[in-house]
Every structure is written in C-alpha cells, then in structure tokens.
Amino acid sequence: MPTLPAAWRLLLGLLLPARCVGCGDGGSYFCGACAASAPRLPFERCQVCAQPGPRDPCASCALRRPAFDRVIPAYAYDGAARNAVRRLKYANLRALAPLMAAPMADALAEDGWPPDLLLPVPMHPAQLRRRGFNQAALLAGEIAARTDVERADDAVARKLQGWAQARTASREERWAQVAYAFEPRDGASSSVADRRVAIVDDVLTTGATADAVARALKWAGVSEVAVLVFARRI
Numbered sequence: 310m311p312t313l314p315a316a317w318r319l320l321l322g323l324l325l326p327a328r329c330v331g332c333g334d335g336g337s338y339f340c341g342a343c344a345a346s347a348p349r350l351p352f353e354r355c356q357v358c359a360q361p362g363p364r365d366p367c368a369s370c371a372l373r374r375p376a377f378d379r380v381i382p383a384y385a386y387d388g389a390a391r392n393a394v395r396r397l398k399y400a401n402l403r404a405l406a407p408l409m410a411a412p413m414a415d416a417l418a419e420d421g422w423p424p425d426l427l428l429p430v431p432m433h434p435a436q437l438r439r440r441g442f443n444q445a446a447l448l449a450g451e452i453a454a455r456t457d458v459e460r461a462d463d464a465v466a467r468k469l470q471g472w473a474q475a476r477t478a479s480r481e482e483r484w485a486q487v488a489y490a491f492e493p494r495d496g497a498s499s500s501v502a503d504r505r506v507a508i509v510d511d512v513l514t515t516g517a518t519a520d521a522v523a524r525a526l527k528w529a530g531v532s533e534v535a536v537l538v539f540a541r542r543i
C-alpha cells in the first residue's frame with residue numbers, strides 16, 4: 310500500500326477532526342472514557358516482566374532473569390490501547406503521543422519507582438530515516454515534560470536494525486536477533502553510572518528489545534532499570 314508523504318498526512322490530520330482510536334467519538338484521539346476503561350494488567354503478575362499469573366517471578370523470568378528489574382505498564386496490549394499503539398506507529402498519528410504519555414506518567418507515579426533518567430528505546434538511523442520519527446522518543450519527551458525526569462537518549466546506541474521480526478520470528482529467534490543490537494555509547498557511564506533509568510517504549514512484546522537495552526545500560530554501570538511502556542502484550 311502506498312504511504313502518503315509525511316507532509317500530506319500532517320495536512321490531513323489538521324483538516325480531519327480528531328476521532329478517538331477506541332470508540333470513534335469526535336473531539337480527542339484517545340478520549341477520557343477510553344483512557345479510563347482500556348484494559349489494564351491484572352494485579353496478580355510477575356513483578357519483573359509483568360506477565361499476568363500467580364507466579365512471581367514467572368516461569369520465564371525464573372529460568373532466565375531479564376537484564377531489566379521491573380516493567381511498569383500503563384495498559385495491557387488490547388482494545389483501545391492496542392489501537393493507539395498501532396495508530397501512533399503505523400499511521401503517524403503523532404498527536405496521540407501526549408495522550409499516551411499521560412497514563413504512562415500516572416503508572417510511573419503509582420508504581421513508586423522514581424527514575425533518575427528516561428531513555429527512549431533507540432532506533433537505528435536507517436530505521437529512523439524510513440519512519441521519520443521514533444515513537445519511543447516522542448513518548449519520553451512528553452513524560453519528561455510531565456515528570457521533570459531528565460532524558461538520557463545518548464546513553465545507548467542501536468548498532469543493528471533488527472526490525473521486521475516482530476510477527477514472524479519465534480521468541481527464541483527474536484531474543485537472539487536483538488541480544489547484541491545495543492551498546493553503551495563512549496562516555497555514557499559518566500552520566501548514567503549508579504543511577505536508575507526507565508527505558509521508555511510504546512509496547513513490550515517479548516521483552517527481548519528491552520532486555521538488550523537494559524543489558525547495555527548495566528554495562529555502563531546503571532544501578533537499576535525499569536521498562537515503562539504504554540502497553541504490555543498479554
């Protein structure tokens with residue numbers, strides 16, 4: 310399917326009235342009612358990866374502990390929350406970013422884990438050129454504005470592209486593909502060592518990407534890593 314140039318999409322966005330990604334009502338891209346009723350993760354879940362269920366840690370974290378210490382999700386990846394993730398990323402609906410960041414900032418405050426720094430999952434430069442924006446960076450910018458937590462975007466670099474595997478690869482293949490895709494930048498440890506960093510992303514799927522970013526952060530001396538996501542796949 311041909312994609313509209315970014316300028317045209319921007320113009321269309323200005324001309325067409327905002328419609329909620331959840332209920333279709335006019336006035337907002339993610340209305341208050343849908344933000345309040347979008348599916349959340351159950352209270353009973355793994356305290357490391359947020360996998361729903363009675364086991365803590367879950368079987369997967371017990372077998373192989375991720376490099377991150379906790380996941381802080383605003384929603385489960387379903388319904389209006391799933392629509393929001395898709396529309397932001399694939400329909401270039403950037404006006405969604407502040408509306409998605411608000412419940413993420415709330416989830417962070419409710420969790421009670423205060424980060425020193427925010428790090429949006431970095432995109433590879435080629436990937437960034439193709440999409441035109443990094444949705445994780447948009448969300449991190451909005452969260453930073455709401456929480457006064459500083460960003461540390463330059464702490465980690467993405468050296469491999471690692472895209473297009475989301476739907477096709479098995480869990481093991483995906484872990485292997487992204488395991489070494491990230492590395493701390495030179496000099497990163499002077500700004501991040503012994504600090505608490507929240508990795509910011511739109512969605513957590515297998516956790517492989519977050520694990521790889523967290524590993525790079527821990528190489529740089531970060532003391533604790535949380536993964537703050539708009540939605541976690543269930």
Ligand SMILES: [Zn+2]
Pocket residue numbers: 329330331332333334339340341342343344
């Ligand atoms: Zn709605």
Ligand SMILES: [Zn+2]
Pocket residue numbers: 355356357358359360366367368369370371
């Ligand atoms: Zn787990």
